[in-house]
Every structure is written in C-alpha cells, then in structure tokens.
Amino acid sequence: MDNNFFGEETAEILGLGELRVGTCPMGTIGLGSCIALILHDRRKSLAGLAHIMLPESHGNTDRPGKFANTATNALLEEMEKLGSTKFSITAIVVGGASMFEYSALSLNIGERNATAVKDLLHEQGIRIEHEETGGKVGRSVYFWPKKKGRLIIMRADGTCIAL
Amino acid sequence: MELDPIQKDALAEFGNIGAAHAATTLSQMLMSPIEMTVPEVQAIDIAELHNHISNEISAVVVFQIQGEIADGGYIVVSMPRETVIQLTNQMLGTTDTDREINEMDQSAAIEIGNIMISAFLDATAELLGIVMLPSPPALAVDMAHAAFASIVAQVAGDVNDVLIFNTELMSQAPPVYGSIYMLPNTELTQQLFLMLERLMEPLP
Numbered sequence: 145m146d147n148n149f150f151g152e153e154t155a156e157i158l159g160l161g162e163l164r165v166g167t168c169p170m171g172t173i174g175l176g177s178c179i180a181l182i183l184h185d186r187r188k189s190l191a192g193l194a195h196i197m198l199p200e201s202h203g204n205t206d207r208p209g210k211f212a213n214t215a216t217n218a219l220l221e222e223m224e225k226l227g228s229t230k231f232s233i234t235a236i237v238v239g240g241a242s243m244f245e246y247s248a249l250s251l252n253i254g255e256r257n258a259t260a261v262k263d264l265l266h267e268q269g270i271r272i273e274h275e276e277t278g279g280k281v282g283r284s285v286y287f288w289p290k291k292k293g294r295l296i297i298m299r300a301d302g303t304c305i306a307l
Numbered sequence: 308m309e310l311d312p313i314q315k316d317a318l319a320e321f322g323n324i325g326a327a328h329a330a331t332t333l334s335q336m337l338m339s340p341i342e343m344t345v346p347e348v349q350a351i352d353i354a355e356l357h358n359h360i361s362n363e364i365s366a367v368v369v370f371q372i373q374g375e376i377a378d379g380g381y382i383v384v385s386m387p388r389e390t391v392i393q394l395t396n397q398m399l400g401t402t403d404t405d406r407e408i409n410e411m412d413q414s415a416a417i418e419i420g421n422i423m424i425s426a427f428l429d430a431t432a433e434l435l436g437i438v439m440l441p442s443p444p445a446l447a448v449d450m451a452h453a454a455f456a457s458i459v460a461q462v463a464g465d466v467n468d469v470l471i472f473n474t475e476l477m478s479q480a481p482p483v484y485g486s487i488y489m490l491p492n493t494e495l496t497q498q499l500f501l502m503l504e505r506l507m508e509p510l511p
Contacts, residue, residue, distance in 0.1 A: 160456055174362045178453075280449075
C-alpha cells in the first residue's frame, strides 16, 4: 500500500473521517470529494488535520472528523486547548473534487464539502492561506507543521506542488 | 458491524455467484479464460479504507443498485490503467500499449463494466428472488482510493463501516486484472442478511 511518507517515521496518515492535532507530519492519501482541512499555528509548530467526508453532521457526534462542521469545531477546540488562539491559526483547504464523469448519480459531493468548510472558516474568522479545491483529479496531501509549515500536494495526473 | 462466520459465508457465496457470471461474460468478450479469486467479504471501518484500496491510477466504473430495492448502494468495477488499455486493444485489434487513456478507453471501460455488472446483479438477484438493476454507469480515471472515498461518502453518512465484497479477475492473455466491489447501503445490507438467512434454513 502507498502509505509511505517520504521516509518520515513519526508521520501519520489519516483515514476517512479521522482527525488529529499534533506536531508530527500528517497526511491523507487519495482525496476525492473529501476535504483535507489543515489548521496551522506556525508560532507553536502545531497543526490539526481532518479528513472530511460530508458537509453536515445532522447531529452525529461519534466521528467529528467525518463532517465539515464537527471537524472544524473539534480541531479548533483541541488546538485552543494546546494554547493556540484563533488569530494565530491559518487554514489550508485541499480536495473537494468531482470525480465522476457522465454521472447522473449524486456522487459529486466535493463542491458542497468545499463550500461548507470555507463558510465555516469564514464564520470563525480564520484566514485561508492556501486553497486547492474542485476540479476533477484526486489528490494526496502531506503537511509538516514545523515553523512556517511545508505542504506537498500530489495530484492524480502526476503533477505535484510543494509550498 | 461484526459479521458472524455464517453471515460471512453466505455473503461470500452470494458474491461468488455474481462474480462467476461476470467472469463468464468477460471471458466471452475476450475469448480467453478468466481466473477469479474466492470473493472476500469484509466489514471495513471507513478510517481503514486506505489500507484496503490502493491508490493506483485506475478506471473506476460505478453503478447505483436500483430495481426493487431503490437506491441500494453501489457496485463498482475497478481496473488498473494498463488493463483498460489492454482491453481496448484486444477489442479493436490495436497493439499500442504505451499511451495515455483516451476516449475510446473510457467508453470501453464503461461498456465492459456495464456488461459485467449486469451479469453480476442478474445472477445475485435471481438467487434472492428480487430484481436488481444497475443505474447508468459513472466513470472516474483517477486514484482508486479517491474514487472509492467519494462512493463511501454516499453510503456511510450515518454509519462508520461499510460492507465490501471484493473479487479479483485475472487473465493471462491479454494480461488483464480487475476487481469487483459491492458496497450495499445499510438497508440493502439488512435485506441481504434476511434473505440469505431464509435461503439457509433447512427445508421443512
């Protein structure tokens, strides 16, 4: 399985609906309509990542990472517990692609996911530092929280960006 | 969701019948023998999905299960990129394997998926005595996990695990390889269990 993380030993790959806050490198592989929401506090070299699957929880609380609204709140709460403030946190939003062509099925939920996440960040007054949403390609995201943070997005068409 | 051994057996047999019919149709199309694995049935936690589905670039053809069971979940044929190119070549009599996926490959993938899945659903529905039909297909040529996650998002809104049927189909000449997955939603899963239980009851 393609779970390597450029040889990092402490790195974590998050599955669907998971979220984590910490200082270790984090990533998600194979984002389709899902969103990787990264909140980053560069002063503390701390980051939170959620692999969000759906825009709205409708009262479900057992997996906060699964839904845009619960994930955003849970990440913020946990980071604030560790001493971050909303003013020092910036966000990176990646994913929300529409994967299927010729589709009458309601599989293309990516756009709704992206809108939901961005609206929530806006409400909370969190600045979006980098955004790559929509389109038709799947993406893998890797993030190193240290200092200014380092972001790598690998796209299914073989292109790759590093920030 | 925990599957007990009897449920697992019953579901695997159910998948076996469907996949065998799909393999037969593929074999007839390619005029070549097709080998298949014994179907695996697993209840997978969504957070573990990336350990079961690779991230290889694949053609993923998706159908919604319709018919008597409206909106019953999804059924998927997934083939690596090389396989799709091989299949198109085989059917068109071309030989170029070192190329990108083109429109012809996309329609070939959809068509092959369509024929295989129709056979799969036909056979399994007959076993259960109900009508199951595939919706028109949707196609993604992308990271397999990314495509699957988008499907799982549709069936796992309220639950945290999905039932996955997986059968691999292989042929030597041409070298092709593919998998069939079925992701029934919660209602269809319950219905499957009920119907299979009835089938396993001893005759009076």
